[in-house]
Each structure stands twice: as C-alpha cells, then as structure tokens.
Amino acid sequence: MVFEYYIFDIEGDETMAVPFHRVKIAEGVSFTAVQDSKFKHNRLSVSMILPLEEGKLAERAIVPYILRQGTRKYPDVTKINERLSDLYGASLEASVEKFGAYQLLNIGMVGIDSRFAFEGEDMVRELASQLADILLDPYLENGAFSVKETELEKEYLKDTIEAEINDKRSYAIMRCKSAMCDGEKLALSKLGTIEEVEAITPQSAYKAYLELLDTAQIEFILCGSGDPETACEEFRSRFSGVERHPVAVDLEICRKLPTVKEKDITETMAGVTQGKLVLAFRSETTDDPAEQAAARMAIVMLGGTGTSLLHVNVREKLSLCYYCMARMDSVTGIMLIDSGVEAENCDKTKAACLEQLQKLQNNDFEDKLLSETKLFMKTAFSATSDSLGALETWYLTKILCDSMETPMDTLAYCQAVTREEVVAAAQKLKLDTVYRLIPEKEAE
Amino acid sequence: MNKEIIRSEKLREEYVKIQHPSGLTMLLCPMEGFSTSYAMFTTKYGSVDSCFKTNLEPDYFEIPAGTAHYLEHKMFEQEDGDAFGRFAQIGASPNAFTTFDKTAYLFACSDGFKESLEILLDFVSTPYFTPETVAKEQGIIGQEIGMYDDSAESRVFFNLLSALYVNHPVRLDIAGSVESIAEITDKTLYRVYNTFYHLSNMVLTIACNFSVEDVLEVADKVLKKGVDIEIIRKTPEEPKHIAKAYVEQNMPVATPLFCIGFKGSDAGNRKNFENMILDEMIIDLVCGEMTPLYRSLYEDGLINNGLNGEVMASRDYICTIIEGESRDPKEVQRRLLSEIEKLQGSGFDNELFERCKKATYGRYIGLYSKPETVASVLVSTYFAEMTLYELLDLVAGVSKEQLEARLRENLQADCCALSVVSAQPMEV
Numbered sequence: 001m002v003f004e005y006y007i008f009d010i011e012g013d014e015t016m017a018v019p020f021h022r023v024k025i026a027e028g029v030s031f032t033a034v035q036d037s038k039f040k041h042n043r044l045s046v047s048m049i050l051p052l053e054e055g056k057l058a059e060r061a062i063v064p065y066i067l068r069q070g071t072r073k074y075p076d077v078t079k080i081n082e083r084l085s086d087l088y089g090a091s092l093e094a095s096v097e098k099f100g101a102y103q104l105l106n107i108g109m110v111g112i113d114s115r116f117a118f119e120g121e122d123m124v125r126e127l128a129s130q131l132a133d134i135l136l137d138p139y140l141e142n143g144a145f146s147v148k149e150t151e152l153e154k155e156y157l158k159d160t161i162e163a164e165i166n167d168k169r170s171y172a173i174m175r176c177k178s179a180m181c182d183g184e185k186l187a188l189s190k191l192g193t194i195e196e197v198e199a200i201t202p203q204s205a206y207k208a209y210l211e212l213l214d215t216a217q218i219e220f221i222l223c224g225s226g227d228p229e230t231a232c233e234e235f236r237s238r239f240s241g242v243e244r245h246p247v248a249v250d251l252e253i254c255r256k257l258p259t260v261k262e263k264d265i266t267e268t269m270a271g272v273t274q275g276k277l278v279l280a281f282r283s284e285t286t287d288d289p290a291e292q293a294a295a296r297m298a299i300v301m302l303g304g305t306g307t308s309l310l311h312v313n314v315r316e317k318l319s320l321c322y323y324c325m326a327r328m329d330s331v332t333g334i335m336l337i338d339s340g341v342e343a344e345n346c347d348k349t350k351a352a353c354l355e356q357l358q359k360l361q362n363n364d365f366e367d368k369l370l371s372e373t374k375l376f377m378k379t380a381f382s383a384t385s386d387s388l389g390a391l392e393t394w395y396l397t398k399i400l401c402d403s404m405e406t407p408m409d410t411l412a413y414c415q416a417v418t419r420e421e422v423v424a425a426a427q428k429l430k431l432d433t434v435y436r437l438i439p440e441k442e443a444e
Numbered sequence: 445m446n447k448e449i450i451r452s453e454k455l456r457e458e459y460v461k462i463q464h465p466s467g468l469t470m471l472l473c474p475m476e477g478f479s480t481s482y483a484m485f486t487t488k489y490g491s492v493d494s495c496f497k498t499n500l501e502p503d504y505f506e507i508p509a510g511t512a513h514y515l516e517h518k519m520f521e522q523e524d525g526d527a528f529g530r531f532a533q534i535g536a537s538p539n540a541f542t543t544f545d546k547t548a549y550l551f552a553c554s555d556g557f558k559e560s561l562e563i564l565l566d567f568v569s570t571p572y573f574t575p576e577t578v579a580k581e582q583g584i585i586g587q588e589i590g591m592y593d594d595s596a597e598s599r600v601f602f603n604l605l606s607a608l609y610v611n612h613p614v615r616l617d618i619a620g621s622v623e624s625i626a627e628i629t630d631k632t633l634y635r636v637y638n639t640f641y642h643l644s645n646m647v648l649t650i651a652c653n654f655s656v657e658d659v660l661e662v663a664d665k666v667l668k669k670g671v672d673i674e675i676i677r678k679t680p681e682e683p684k685h686i687a688k689a690y691v692e693q694n695m696p697v698a699t700p701l702f703c704i705g706f707k708g709s710d711a712g713n714r715k716n717f718e719n720m721i722l723d724e725m726i727i728d729l730v731c732g733e734m735t736p737l738y739r740s741l742y743e744d745g746l747i748n749n750g751l752n753g754e755v756m757a758s759r760d761y762i763c764t765i766i767e768g769e770s771r772d773p774k775e776v777q778r779r780l781l782s783e784i785e786k787l788q789g790s791g792f793d794n795e796l797f798e799r800c801k802k803a804t805y806g807r808y809i810g811l812y813s814k815p816e817t818v819a820s821v822l823v824s825t826y827f828a829e830m831t832l833y834e835l836l837d838l839v840a841g842v843s844k845e846q847l848e849a850r851l852r853e854n855l856q857a858d859c860c861a862l863s864v865v866s867a868q869p870m871e872v
Binding site for chain 1: 475476477478479480526528529531532533534535536537538552553554555556580581582583584585587588590591593594595596597694695696697698699701732733734735736738739742743745748749769799800802803804805806807809810812813814815
C-alpha cells in the first residue's frame with residue numbers, strides 16, 4: 001500500500017511543497033521517499049532500530065562499521081572505495097545514534113543525480129543496489145565477518161568511546177546526562193562499553209548482524225531528485241520472501257518520567273582552561289503536537305536564537321560566556337542548558353540561567369519574544385526542506401514517533417502557540433542535575 | 445552600472461555580476477525551488493591583514509592579533525540596539541564569521557528578503573564603537589578563545605601553522621589570544637573599519653529566491669560611495685623553509701591527533717587557488733581511501749578514523765594539510781613521505797587517476813547544490829579572480845601530467861611539519 005501525501009506550506013506557497021511517500025516493503029521494513037527536483041543529489045540511507053539492550057550494544061554498534069568496509073563483490077576498503085569513485089565520488093557513512101531508549105544503526109550514501117552523470121547512468125538504481133549489497137551481501141569468511149575487519153573496527157570503536165573526552169563540550173553534556181539517568185536505560189552508551197567491545201568476535205558480531213536483519217525495524221529513506229520507484233523496487237525485491245520477526249518501536253517505554261532527584265556534580269580535569277556548566281531539566285513528554293510545539297517554542301525563546309533570553313542576558317548583558325544555549329529532546333523530555341564559563345563564574349551563570357527560565361515560567365517576557373520566535377521558526381523550518389540531510393533526519397524522527405507531520409505542519413503548530421501555552425510548557429521543566437567540569441588548578 | 449551574465453553550459457545555470465555605482469561588486473545567483481535565501485556581505489579582510497595603510501596615509505598601522513574577529517563581533521552592536529534584534533523582527537537568521545583572509549556577515553530568511561538585505565547592508569555600513577562597548581566584549585571573546593584553547597582539533601591545526609610559517613601572520617590564531625585582544629580599542633576598530641570595509645574591498649553574494657530589482661533598490665538606498673582609496677598590505681617576508689618540523693601539545697585526548705602539513709610556494713592569488721584544486725586531487729591520489737598507502741595505514745591500525753586532507757590557499761600562501769588520529773603519528777608521516785617520494789618518481793596509476801577525477805567532479809557538483817554553499821563559493825572564487833563555474837571546468841580539464849608535475853614541485857619533505865596533540869608526551 002502506498003500512502004501519498006502532498007504537503008503545501010501554510011500560506012499555500014507551492015515552492016515549498018515537498019511530496020513524500022512511504023510504503024511497507026516487508027515485515028518491519030519500510031521505504032520512505034522525499035522527492036524534489038531542485039536537488040542535484042540523492043541521499044539514500046538505511047536505519048536499523050532496536051531497544052537499547054545492555055550487553056548487546058557494542059556487538060550491534062560494530063555492525064554498520066564492518067558492513068561499510070566491504071561486500072562480497074567489493075571485499076575490502078580499497079575495492080569498495082574504488083566503487084564509490086566510479087559512482088562519482090559517492091559518500092558512504094556508517095553511524096550509531098541513540099533515539100530515546102533505542103539504538104539506531106545507520107548506513108547512508110549520497111551521490112549525484114543521473115542528470116550530471118557523463119553517460120546518463122541511472123544513479124538511483126546504482127546507489128540503491130550498492131546500499132542493498134552493503135546491508136545484505138557482506139564479505140564473509142568461514143560463515144562470519146572477517147577476522148581482520150572485526151579486529152580493526154573493534155579498535156576503532158574503542159578509540160571512539162575513549163575519544164568522548166576530546167570535545168569538552170559534548171563530554172560535559174554526556175557526563176551530565178549519564179549522571180542524571182543513572183540506573184535508567186537512557187544512561188547506556190550508544191556504543192556500549194570498552195569491555196563489551198573487547199569481547200566481540202567475528203562470530204558474535206555476525207550473529208548480532210543476523211539478529212538485526214531478523215528483528216530490527218528497518219527504514220530505508222531516499223531524499224533527492226531521483227525516481228523513488230527504482231530504489232523502492234530494488235529493496236522490495238531484495239527483501240521478497242524474507243521472513244522477519246521485527247520488534248516494534250514503542251516510544252512509551254522511554255517516556256515514563258522518573259521523579260526528579262536534584263543532583264549537583266563537579267568533576268575536575270587537568271589540562272583544560274575553561275569550565276563547562278550543564279543544567280539538566282526533566283519535563284513531561286506528550287503526543288499532542290500542540291503541546292510539543294509549545295515546549296519547542298519555550299526552549300527556543302529561552303536559548304535557541306541570538307535574541308533569546310539566555311543569549312541576550314547571560315552572554316550579552318553579563319558577558320559571562322561565548323555560548324549559552326538551551327535544547328530539548330522531545331522523546332525523553334530532557335532539556336539542557338549548557339555554557340562554557342570561567343570556573344569561578346559557574347554559580348553566577350547558573351543563577352543567571354535559572355533567572356531567565358523563571359521569567360518564562362512567571363509569564364514575565366515581552367510579546368515580541370514570542371512573535372519574533374515564530375518568525376524565526378518559519379526560516380528554520382523552511383531550511384529543513386532545502387537540505388537532504390535535514391529532510392532525512394526529520395522524516396526518520398517522525399517515522400519513529402509514528403507521526404506523519406511535515407516540517408510545515410510543525411511550523412503551523414508553532415505559529416498557533418499562545419503566551420499561556422509557553423508559560424505552561426516552561427513550568428513543566430524541573431531542574432534535575434547540575435554538572436560542572438572544572439579545570440584541575442581551579443579545584444585545588 | 446555594469447551588468448554581466450555568467451553562465452555554465454554544464455550545469456545549465458547562471459548568475460549576474462553587477463558593478464554597483466557605490467563601488468560594491470554584487471554576484472547574484474537565483475536558485476529555483478529553494479525556500480531559504482542566503483545573502484553574504486564579505487570584506488577581503490581577515491586575520492592575516494595585520495599591517496596596512498591606505499594610499500592617503502603616511503605610515504603603516506600594525507594591529508593586535510585577533511582584531512578582525514573582534515571587529516566582526518562588534519559590528520552587530522549599533523547605537524540604538526543590536527542588529528540581531530532588527531533581524532529578529534523579520535525572522536531572518538543572521539550570522540558572521542572571520543577567516544584568515546575574509547570577514548563575512550550573512551543572513552538566511554524565508555520571508556522578508558528585502559527588509560533583511562537592507563538591515564545587512566545598513567549595519568555593516570554603520571560602525572559604532574565606544575571604549576565601553578569594546579571593553580564589554582573582552583569577556584565574551586575571552587571565553588570563545590578559552591573554548592578553542594581546550595579544543596584538541598583547533599590546537600593541532602593552529603600549532604601546525606605556527607610550525608610551517610616563520611613570519612607570515614597565518615601562523616597566529618584567528619581569534620588572537622586573551623593578551624592580544626586586551627590591546628584592542630575603539631580607535632583600532634575604526635581605523636581597520638575605515639580601511640577594509642570600503643565598498644571597493646567588499647562583495648555581496650546572494651543565492652536562492654530573490655529579485656535582482658529588489659537588491660538594486662536596497663543597494664541604491666543604503667550604500668554610499670566613499671572616497672577612492674588604495675589599500676596597501678604589508679606582509680613580512682616569508683622564507684621558503686618551515687619554522688620547525690615538529691610541534692607537540694599535551695592535553696586530555698584519547699588517541700593522539702595529528703596534522704601533517706606541507707608549506708607550498710606562493711604563486712600569486714589566482715594561481716594559488718588553481719593549485720589548491722590540483723593539490724586536493726593529489727591528496728586523494730597519494731593517501732585517499734582508494735590508495736595502497738591508505739590501505740596499509742588502515743590495515744596496520746595506524747589510523748582509526750580515516751584521513752582528512754585539505755588545502756588552504758589565499759592571496760600569498762598555500763599549504764596542504766593531512767589530519768587524523770593515530771597511536772603513532774610519526775610513522776604515518778614517515779610512510780606518507782616515502783609514498784610521496786615514490787610517486788614523484790613513478791607518477792600516478794592511470795586507472796586511479798581517472799577514478800579520482802570522476803570522484804572530484806562529483807564532489808564539486810556538490811558546491812553548486814545548496815544556497816549557502818553557492819553564496820560562499822561565489823565569494824572565494826571572486827576573491828581568487830575567477831568565476832563560480834571555472835572551478836568545475838578546471839576539475840574537468842585536469843590531466844595526469846599536470847598533477848604529476850605539481851606533485852614533483854610541491855610536496856617537499858623539507859617543507860613538511862608534523863603537529864601532534866596527545867595526552868602524554870610523545871617525544872623524549
């Protein structure tokens with residue numbers, strides 16, 4: 001069954017219409033296409049989604065990285081990269097993400113459209129068949145992944161886990177979230193632990209791969225100017241006759257809001273000059289798009305633009321920091337404010353941030369903050385329809401939330417948000433964990 | 445008003461180049477179907493322009509490191525508020541950035557293009573600096589510098605440039621240091637502004653949904669022609685040799701990060717840009733993912749996250765940089781140098797060259813795909829004295845012999861430096 005949606009901008013501006021369709025091609029396997037002739041490229045990806053499961057995270061996480069290194073037809077890193085060059089320098093990326101309490105394994109390709117190919121090759125067909133090969137026809141040795149590939153990718157995975165410390169901003173956020181969600185599934189690392197990685201064998205990774213093919217929800221997404229039918233047919237034929245036992249994605253399991261338990265954590269690190277402050281809040285999550293829009297608006301008004309409360313007051317007026325931003329994960333309801341500050345200014349910055357949040361909660365803000373944020377949202381959501389990567393992320397997120405909302409639908413909800421709804425959304429935010437990363441010399 | 449249409453037969457696209465009576469050059473590229481418009485107002489002034497005068501001034505003026513970036517921050521502040529607030533009233537999303545050789549102010553918008561453009565041209569044409577407003581920024585930029593100081597990626601890169609260059613200001617961080625920015629005053633900013641923000645030294649690029657008439661109407665209203673000046677930059681003499689072959693910094697990271705750099709010879713503005721395209725292809729042919737060198741590094745576990753190559757070229761400098769993460773950066777450098785030496789003798793494999801050319805062509809198509817990229821590439825090509833589409837023609841026309849000749853003259857072992865950031869000291 002093919003669902004077809006034609007979406008128009010709220011004002012009926014046809015330049016912003018982005019037709020997309022979504023179709024089931026096998027049990028737990030779907031294909032979604034967003035087609036727009038303005039693009040010169042096609043972006044094709046496959047995502048495999050399973051609940052975060054302690055003990056299995058690493059052996060699943062390694063799978064896309066091993067698959068990326070070769071197929072039966074192009075069995076090593078040189079051969080597969082030669083193939084990508086023949087596809088006019090198509091890119092091939094593997095990644096692992098966390099979506100609520102789910103692990104999301106992704107392999108994506110981007111290549112030019114047929115109209116720029118020298119000999120008019122059908123580039124969508126080429127990309128689709130290559131992606132299908134990468135997913136379904138890997139290079140194997142003795143009925144398992146190659147020993148060498150597995151060892152190399154194990155090292156890579158270990159290095160990636162250890163490299164979390166390299167970027168101090170994301171490190172501070174990660175530490176804050178894991179402290180906050182200690183004991184919950186949400187605290188699990190998307191890549192697993194070093195010990196789990198070390199235990200991986202070519203056989204165990206291959207077994208995890210087969211389990212993914214059998215049980216994961218699989219989403220193919222094509223965004224670009226090419227013909228979706230070609231890609232859809234390729235994937236459909238490759239999955240025909242395959243019997244699967246997919247585990248449905250049920251976001252309810254990551255929406256249960258634990259009670260807020262205020263924690264105050266300070267960690268020290270040698271060799272850094274700047275302190276990092278992360279304030280983590282919890283809020284309820286909801287399926288109601290109007291309430292979601294109110295929460296989204298509240299966060300952007302608080303710290304999402306150059307005229308937001310945090311930017312104007314904490315950065316510009318108090319000159320405390322270069323960045324001070326608020327962001328929210330709508331799936332988990334976790335909201336973070338983060339900033340890079342002098343260690344001695346951490347408490348002052350925390351107080352200033354909370355003061356700004358209180359303004360929202362106490363209905364103490366100017367009308368123009370709301371009206372201007374609505375205008376800003378129009379620009380932000382329009383930009384989504386101009387970017388292949390943003391479109392893919394948008395629709396994958398929506399699919400997982402079992403929603404068919406387009407960027408323009410969400411924009412319409414944002415435009416309708418009232419002052420009272422912003423206040424109500426802000427009042428739901430409860431401070432949970434305060435995390436500080438302090439240079440070691442300051443701590444002494 | 446001088447108006448010229450520049451067209452690409454390959455892409456079946458075109459843009460307009462307009463010489464506005466105010467002295468400003470405008471490059472306007474409509475892109476059908478996109479919802480967001482990008483406009484970028486850029487001055488040919490970056491962190492490397494640290495000593496200069498105009499033909500009307502007797503003496504050169506030397507400014508502290510980080511002035512260009514500091515000025516960029518302060519431009520947004522106006523006597524009656526700040527430009528962010530004005531853009532917010534329309535819903536446009538403004539931004540700005542400073543590089544070694546340019547400073548750009550930009551906005552993205554879906555509605556209100558004409559109003560947004562007026563704000564952009566107006567705020568960049570209206571400096572407002574006082575001792576108080578300049579001092580206030582020290583805290584914010586100080587924290588920005590602190591953030592870069594703690595970034596391993598940023599440190600390994602800037603440390604490499606300080607190893608490659610002896611005198612050229614490209615060896616200094618774009619944002620300067622907490623000490624150097626403390627010397628910046630409102631007077632410094634005005635002097636710089638009056639020199640480099642002259643419309644003849646700037647370019648306006650716009651990509652996406654807009655009408656050329658609207659752009660001209662706003663420009664006629666806001667832009668005023670200034671007194672003609674000639675900008676004279678003084679760059680210290682840069683020797684051919686590098687400052688030092690190895691530089692290391694220790695900070696909390698997992699696997700050591702490295703940058704291997706080759707200092708190239710300055711061949712002039714446009715030629716440097718052309719060489720940049722050749723050098724990018726050479727990186728692919730020497731250590732790209734299809735090469736035997738890449739395979740050996742990968743299979744021996746010497747690189748864990750791939751290798752990234754980039755070429756940095758501008759008016760009077762060019763260098764090739766290869767970066768990655770490795771337990772043994774020196775061994776990566778040793779193998780790289782040995783492969784280069786081998787290829788300088790043997791030349792490139794034919795099949796590999798053809799593949800690389802096809803892949804580069806595909807990648808360059810990407811530069812013409814997004815409004816924000818188009819607005820930005822219009823600037824770099826204009827400053828390099830070429831058109832937007834000449835880039836693609838250059839790639840399509842490259843020969844194997846051309847790349848081999850360039851390889852022999854450029855990637856020299858004695859012009860190679862290695863920068864490492866590691867948790868523990870690597871060199872005893």
